[in-house]
Amino acid sequence: MAAGRLLSFGRLGSTLRRVRAGRRWVHVRDLDLWQRSLGFAALGFLTLVPLLIVVTAADARGGHGFAQWLADGLGVSPAAGAEIQRLFALPGQAWRTTTAFGLALLAVFGLSFGTTLQSGYERVWNLAPGRWWASWRHVLWLGVLVGVLYVSAISSPWRESPARGFVTVAIGTLFFWWSQRLLLGGRVPWSALLPGAVATMIGLLGLRIFSRLVFSPLIASNAVTYGPFGTVLVIQSWLVGIGVVVFGGALVGRLLHDELGRRTLPAEDPRPSPSAPVDPGR
Template identity: 65%
Template sequence: MPMKSSPAANRSTPLRRLRRAVSRSPVGRGWRRSSDLQLGQRALGFAALGFLTLVPLLLIVSSADPAHGQGFAQWLGDGLGLSTASRRKVEELFTLPGQALRTTTAFGIATLAVFGLTFGSAVQTGYESVWALPAARWHARWRHVVWLGVLTAYLFVSATTGLWEGSVFGTWAALASAVLFLWWSQRMLLGGRVGWRALLPGAMATALGLFGLRIFSQVVFSPLIASNAVTYGPFGTVLVLQAWLVGVGVVVFGGALAGRVLHEELPRVAHALKRRR
């Protein structure tokens, strides 16, 4: 005689179906891929290398322009959406940017270059993991140099022109420039192994994620900077900036991953809509 299923098994069937449906959905696929990508660890590495590379490099570049010597500190304040009090604490960390170019040695610049190339390699490895691509060959390292130079120029222009101004035009200009730069960055670091059309959703998702991170920073990081500066001094401000860079790393790699999921899902949605018609 066939065995009858127990009531407990029958009650668990809808839950199992829901789990299978979620697992097969775009959200489920994205969650599994984020676990394989080790998103948290990559974001921590992004924050560490970014702090070692971008902050000193941008200080040196900005010191060459005395008229905008405080541009980097202003850009950080605008990018995080800080209040006036918190913005002052950030600017106190960069009170003498004009001395950076005069006091930097050749060894210091060489060290920055090494960290910068390592930073570019880390971003490239993250993008390759998102798209399940093999590691690029050693002779493609020149792409890191080009990408780091364009990144430095992009951040410097953003710092000195104030793209994150409160106007609607400034916001749209910042989003459009971010999409273009992120779109090109993926294409450059991946060596053209993924098409432009496939990379566009990731660039748009990352730019929107950075905009959302700015809003989050206004609510969370801005009061944290003010309170940590009182409790821990300048070190407290550095901790909050490092936490913000971790968030940027999550958005950069998570946005690229979301873009791949969207690229794979949109044709299926379009095909389903055609069948219904």
């Protein structure tokens, strides 16, 4: 029994030393997770949110899909959801008042979203930056992202049956799996990217539970104290959390891939091969 405990502690110590040494693991500090998440949130609030408001304003229900989707994504209570609805009280006017130039400008700035995400994925996998002529991937990624969010906004899957929720999780996993493959230019195999996509979706589900417990009462209290600006602060904090989950999920996927790959490698035999030549100088 004592020998088994000593062996277990020895393995644990070996694992901790391997993690500290960084031989097979990527350091979180090398990813600059917090700084990238702040940039992700800033770009999301300045570019992606206005773009989605304009796109969902074309909904036949009067464009209320974005506010409903945002409330569902946060997982907030009905009272907090009402504050979000008031914040976007007249989204239907966005489609009539937005010019083609304004929409194009939002799309151009939205492309930096894909650039930021690609840079984070490349840091996770220790890859060189992609070539400038591969910017078409950002255009494709942004179009698919807006389409996925628009469908989720007009369908409100979280308020439907559990089957719809399962389909939403599956679509999200496929989207993040495909996003890594596309933005990395196919330099990482599909099998290595799957753990990151699964970890990202699990993190988003956990963030939704956290939002229900923390952000929902904050929206209600901040709306009384600071007015609509308080709701904006909570939404911005939620976007920072999404950035942490997106980049952190990819990092967890990399760590899992490296650990599984290490365990599947055959153990090296320290004994020399019988067919190996013998050094006469020994």
